[in-house]
Amino acid sequence: MAVATVEEIQPIMLAKEQPNFVLTPEVKDKVQRAALYMQARYPVHFSGPAGTGKSTLAMYTAAQLGQPVVLIHGEEEFSASDLVGGEFGFRRKKVIDNFIHSVMKTEEEVSARWIDSRLTVACKHGFTLLYDEFTRSRPQANNVLLSVLEEHILDLPSARSTEGYMKVHPNFAAIFTSNPVEYAGAYRAQDALIDRMITIKLDHYDRQTEIQITMVKSGVSREEAETIVDIVRSLRKAKSDHTTPTVRAAVMLGKVVKLSGIKPGSKDGDFTKFALDILDSEISTSMQQKNGELQAMIRGVLKEVC
Ligand SMILES: Nc1ncnc2c1ncn2[C@@H]1O[C@H](COP(=O)(O)OP(=O)(O)O)[C@@H](O)[C@H]1O
Ligand SMILES: [Mg+2]
Structure with missing residues (x-):
């Protein structure tokens, strides 16, 4: 007989209306x-x-x-x-x-x-x-x-x-x-x-849905969300497994852009640093690749997109 403290299970009620749920x-x-x-x-x-x-x-x-x-x-x-x-x-x-x-x-x-x-x-x-x-x-x-x-x-x-x-x-x-x-x-x-x-x-959402999610979850403008999502999607396409980075990385990058007031663009040193930190950390978990290679790949995509 297990001796443990057990709370009785209580169900939860979820609201039908979810303003942050994107319905493309x-x-x-x-x-x-x-x-x-x-x-x-x-x-x-x-x-x-x-x-x-x-x-x-x-x-x-x-x-x-x-x-x-x-x-x-x-x-x-x-x-x-x-x-x-x-x-x-x-x-x-x-x-x-x-x-x-x-x-x-x-x-x-x-x-x-x-x-x-x-x-x-x-x-x-x-x-x-x-x-x-x-x-x-x-x-x-x-x-x-x-x-x-x-x-x-x-x-x-x-x-x-x-x-x-x-x-x-x-x-x-x-x-x-x-x-x-x-x-x-x-x-x-x-x-x-x-x-x-x-x-x-399910597979990764289409571009429009990823843009909407990035806007809703981070508060960036449509234009900023488009750039961020295009970076994420290009990188995903460039990688052999096509699984990461996910829309989560786009939301993270969006939040950081919003907070810092920095516009997404490869010419901005700070944006490049944010992108490297966020994208590298999400990708590394699914990819056995030398650190340098990954960073070079991210820099390449940034130059291509913005
Ligand atoms: N329809 C949607 N509307 C708003 N945000 C979404 C929607 N679908 C996914 N997200 C967001 O995308 C991210 C990944 O979704 P999640 O459900 O956690 O994926 P999974 O369970 O497949 O790992 C989360 O940050 C989530 O809030
Ligand atoms: Mg999940």
Whole structure:
């Protein structure tokens, strides 16, 4: 019996209206497809390399369903009990008064008792499960999802249920994200699990969407965002794997440009330094290349674009 402090799982409500969410025709198309599949009661799976908008699209899709969301982030260390629940010897209940902030009541109980984990909570109440980066968890930990998705039944240990299972609430919905298998730290998901979801494969957004995201997230002008995005896209194209730099680097560069008041351009020494720091650090994680080569490549792209 594990002795641990466990807080009961609380779902979150995501706002349907998200002013910073960019809805270009490309994004709208993906969001509409996802909504249709969810309406047909299929789990949706956003799959793609880092920085292609998986988590953001998953959150937005979850928000549009308008019901509470339970979030899970896949982890190597996860076991089935992290998804379903387990017996704990110590339970703490915290009551925080929303109106009188000084009121905080804590009840403690020391006895072996079952605590439902995220998947069980979502199945029981009919919440939306958002399982981000689910292939970071070992396939064995995710096995419990098979019957949930196929038969709408959650298998439970006898400590939780005398029947050994729970019928999944009809409102239960599931959204997954993952990086393709070739990425470090990802396991190959069971085919049986993938077969039960509809996978929307993502790649880097189109130029217009990347420009919009850079503007919205950093506050730079359209012209500045265009230059920054063109630098990022040219560099991505020039690299053999085409995976980095991502739109994240464009947003970072945008924020630094905005704060410093420096215009993007290869003739500005400071801008070149910012670009080298930001682009190099995002690329180096995915590229085994000598430092000098990388910097030369970035300088080359800067000269070409601005
Ligand atoms: N539709 C969108 N609107 C606004 N920002 C977005 C949108 N899609 C992605 N982003 C931004 O792009 C970056 C990468 O997206 P993210 O969802 O984290 O990618 P992933 O999960 O694939 O690594 C984040 O900074 C995110 O805020
Ligand atoms: Mg993500």
